[in-house]
Amino acid sequence: MELIPRSYKFWNYAPSIPAAVIFMLLFLALTVLHSWKLFKTRTWFCIAFTIGGFFQIIGYIGRLVAHNNTTTMGPYIVANIFILLSPTLFAASIYMTLGRIIRSVGGEHLSVIRVSRLTKTFVWGDVLSFVVQGNSSSLSVLGYETWAKVAVVGGLAIQLVSFSIFWLTAIIFEKRIRRSPTPECLIPGIPWQKALYMLYAVSALIMIRSIFRIIEYVLGNDGYPLxxxxxxxxxxxxxxxxxxxxxxxxxxxxxxxNKDIEGNIPLAQSYSNLHG
Structure with missing residues (x-):
C-alpha cells in the first residue's frame, strides 16, 4: 500500500464556488419541498428519496470547502461519496413506487416478477450497489486507489443493470395491463399511467448519469471527464x-x-360495467 503524499492534489481543478453554491441551494430547496410533501402526505416509502436530497446538499458543501483544500482528503471524500450515493437512495423509492402502482390497479397477476418479491429484489440490488460504492471511500483512504475505482465502477454497473431490468419489468407490465385492463385501473383517481411515465423519466435520467459515471471512472484521472x-x-x-x-x-x-378504491372489488366492477 502506497501512502498518499500530503502535497497530492485530489482534484484536477479547483472546484467552482459559484457552481457549488448554486447546486447546494437548488438541492436544499428541492429537499425542503420533498420533506414537506413527505410529511404532508405521509408517503413514508419515499423517505429514502428525501434522504438522497440531503446527501446532495452535503456533497456540494464538500465541493465548496474543497475549493481552497484541493490537497485535503476530507472534502474530496465527502463531495464524491455523497454525490455518488445520492441516486442510489432515489432508486430505492423509485423501485417501491412500481410495486405500489401494480397493487393500486390490482395487477399483481400481470407483473413479470411476483409483486411480493419485486420491491425486495430491486431494493436489495440497490443496497448492494450502495455498499459496494460506499466502500470506495475507505479504500481511497487506505491508498488502494485502483480497488476504489473498481468498487465505484462495480457499484454503478449493478445500479445500471438493476435499472435496466426494472425498466423492462415496468414496460412489460404496462403492455399487459393495456391489453388486459383490470377493473381497478379504470377507476378515476388512480394516476397509475402518470406514475409509470414518471418512473420511466427518472429511471432514464439515473441510467444516463450512471453511464457517465462509469465512463468517468474507467477513463481515470487523466480522462476528460475528471x-x-x-x-x-x-x-x-x-x-x-x-x-x-x-x-x-x-x-x-x-x-x-385507499379504502374507498384499493381492494374495493364491487366498486371496481360496477365502474367497469358502466364503461364497458
Missing amino acids: AHEWTLYIFDSVPMAIVMVVFFLWYPSELQK
Whole structure:
C-alpha cells in the first residue's frame, strides 16, 4: 500500500464556488419541498428519496470547502461519496413506487416478477450497489486507489443493470395491463399511467448519469471527464435535479392505500360495467 503524499492534489481543478453554491441551494430547496410533501402526505416509502436530497446538499458543501483544500482528503471524500450515493437512495423509492402502482390497479397477476418479491429484489440490488460504492471511500483512504475505482465502477454497473431490468419489468407490465385492463385501473383517481411515465423519466435520467459515471471512472484521472468540472454538472448534477423536480411534480402519494378504491372489488366492477 502506497501512502498518499500530503502535497497530492485530489482534484484536477479547483472546484467552482459559484457552481457549488448554486447546486447546494437548488438541492436544499428541492429537499425542503420533498420533506414537506413527505410529511404532508405521509408517503413514508419515499423517505429514502428525501434522504438522497440531503446527501446532495452535503456533497456540494464538500465541493465548496474543497475549493481552497484541493490537497485535503476530507472534502474530496465527502463531495464524491455523497454525490455518488445520492441516486442510489432515489432508486430505492423509485423501485417501491412500481410495486405500489401494480397493487393500486390490482395487477399483481400481470407483473413479470411476483409483486411480493419485486420491491425486495430491486431494493436489495440497490443496497448492494450502495455498499459496494460506499466502500470506495475507505479504500481511497487506505491508498488502494485502483480497488476504489473498481468498487465505484462495480457499484454503478449493478445500479445500471438493476435499472435496466426494472425498466423492462415496468414496460412489460404496462403492455399487459393495456391489453388486459383490470377493473381497478379504470377507476378515476388512480394516476397509475402518470406514475409509470414518471418512473420511466427518472429511471432514464439515473441510467444516463450512471453511464457517465462509469465512463468517468474507467477513463481515470487523466480522462476528460475528471479533468473538466462542467461534465459533472451537465451529466450528474442537472439530471439529478430534474429527477427531484419530476418526482415532486408527480409525487406517488395518490398510490397510498385507499379504502374507498384499493381492494374495493364491487366498486371496481360496477365502474367497469358502466364503461364497458
